[in-house]
Amino acid sequence: MSQWAHLPKELLDMISKCLDSRVDLVCFRAVCTSWRYSASSPSFDQEIPRLILKLPSPIHADAILMQTAVCRMELISKYPNSFSSFSKSWLVKVGESKYGKQQLLNPLTNYKIKYSPISVNFLDFKFVQLNKAFLLQQSRRFLVFGIIKVVPFPISASCSNMDGFGILAIYHEGKLGYWKYGDKEWTLLDYKNFQYDDIIVYREQFYVIDRRGTVYWIDSSLKVIQYSPPLYGCGGQKNLVESRGDLYVVDRYLDGERRTWKDYENVMDYSDNPFRVRKLRKQSRPRAVDLRVYKLDEELATWVDVKSLDDQIFVLGTDCSFSISCREFNGGKGNCIYFVDGDDHAGRGLSASSIHVFQLEDRSIGKLDVMPEFSDIFWPPNMFDSSIQNNPGLDL
Template sequence: MSQWSDLPKELLEMISKGLDSRVDVLCFRAVCTSWRYSACLPSFDQEIPPLVLKLPRPIRADAVLMQTAVCRMELMSKYPNSSSSSLTKSWLVKVGESKYGKLQLLNPLTNYKIKYSPISLNLLDFKFVKLRKDLLLKWSRGFHVFGENKFVPFPISASCSNIDEFGMLAIYHEGKLGYWKYGDKEWTLLDNKNFQYDDIIVYKDQVYIIDRWGTVYWIDSSLKVIQYSPPLYGCGGKKNLVESCGDLYVVDRYLDGERRTWRDYEDVIDNSDNYVHVRKLMKQCRPKAVDFRVYKLDEEWGTWVDVKSLDDRIFVLGTECSLSISSREFNEGKGNCIYFMDGDDFVGRGLSAGSIHVFQLKDRSTEKLSLIPEFSDIFWPPNIVNSST
């Protein structure tokens, strides 16, 4: 690290000015003391007003848009009162920006702020390795936007720093696919025949979506939905897209009951006592996962390959994004598994409250993270199942 910390101040200033988000600058400043003082944030000690998007019907919400990044957080110095400094510790976190321009750590699955830390969190003791950029959309009170399932900026180069050009593609109301550009008075429905879309992802600089039958589509610059793969015809009730080591995977989740449908949300929109119906719908029981199947797309042959093992990889199915990580890079964690949220437990709760579950492909078992603490080592804070987040 010494050779990096000795870089000329002029070069560090040039690098910091080329970063494309405030979160990137914050991570840059956290590398070491010399980097921190070379990259200044404007109005660093002043409150930063949130970027509020007034989303029209059918979502209809004043939503806060935040730039975030999923990172590997590495401890560069030994723990206090620890006899060993030879092992590098690292955790999976989502990094966001507080209203005063400082780093805040978020749960990478639920997006809730991590409040508890077993050691004094001096950012100069840590290095943040960005795994992917992300955008977080939430109500001003911190809750997930009701009715919005998953979104990506469109075009994918769109930046919330130039809000007049910002647009998004979103799956909402459990299956509808729509487009909204800043300033639009309503959403544009992109497919008026298929209301069964499950997930959306940016893969190889292109937006892909998948429906409940396992058919993958891509969206061109004119917002046309074009079929990309044959149907998977998987019998699961919910599908997620995950990029891993350059390949596209589908995680097919088998459920013990029926999911909500777009008709449930239409009833809320059309009803006069909207708030009562929203609360009723939010309290509606969600089916739980009983099994998973994983498939990889063979792009050359246009077929789906049944995957029996992920080897050392871990699939993390979060609220806003899904990703693949190597267990070897996170405290020698347990690989060949899927982390996900299940049922009704995740609303407003932390990792230790039964919200996070782990599916192991080796024996096809599913268990709450709180009951298998050896799988919690990839998350911050350490010993999370004995803590409150």
């Protein structure tokens, strides 16, 4: 990093102005001290106007495309005598509030981290971006009903420049569609398959998977091209995860049927009665009883049953899935999968008690809030540590 730290201030300023979002700018400025003070600082004092996307039927809504950054939050080593030799780091999401301020979020539920057991000066931390995530949000922090997953298409699409801006989405019960800014209707990309489960950007390309476990590549012309053989996994929900350059599928076995579009319509019909909405969600949300992991062998065009993830941790969030190494975080345990249990992707969000951990070693599932040994990788730290106590907390 030493040679990068001495890049000319003018060059760093030019690079920072090319970044797509304020979240990217925060991560850029957090690389090191020289980058922080060389790049232009975002203004947090004034509210930033949001661009409203007027989505047409059947997902008729006025929504905002929200971008967050999954980051490793690292303590800068400025207290060499006050803590042990291993690096202190935590998994967080960096997002932007409606007032234009950066805020820390839970990486699985997107809940705002409202407090910390210690006072922290964020100038003592740097943020290493691991992944990006996107979701469509309506007013009052509600997510858009019926949208399972969404990503900008193409990858370089930015709300700051609407020329060519579009989004790729899985909606209803599994339809794959595309919407370009200004279009009066969605473009359905596959008229035969309405059972898509997940989208991932892998090697700078877009891939989707359906419930049979078949992976498809979406080219620049929006053609859907089969990329893998069917997995024929018997699970009810599939997620794509990239880990160390390979493509994996997590097949989730559920104890009931997943929601249908009629369930979403019923929720909207009873939107004037919050009690009935909560009751409907509770009754119709299936739970995971087992998870299976498979890796795609691209040379042999086959799926390999994975028995161990070694030091890797898979994180299945509400808006993106990714992998991390437990060795890069405090007290993390590998060979496990963090996931949000239930099929609720259309409400305000999920509480921390919804986060579960699946351990491949014994195939057990437990709640994170009663498994403190698995929660050490998240901010805020569970235990008070005087080595990182500092001045009152600052905005990022």
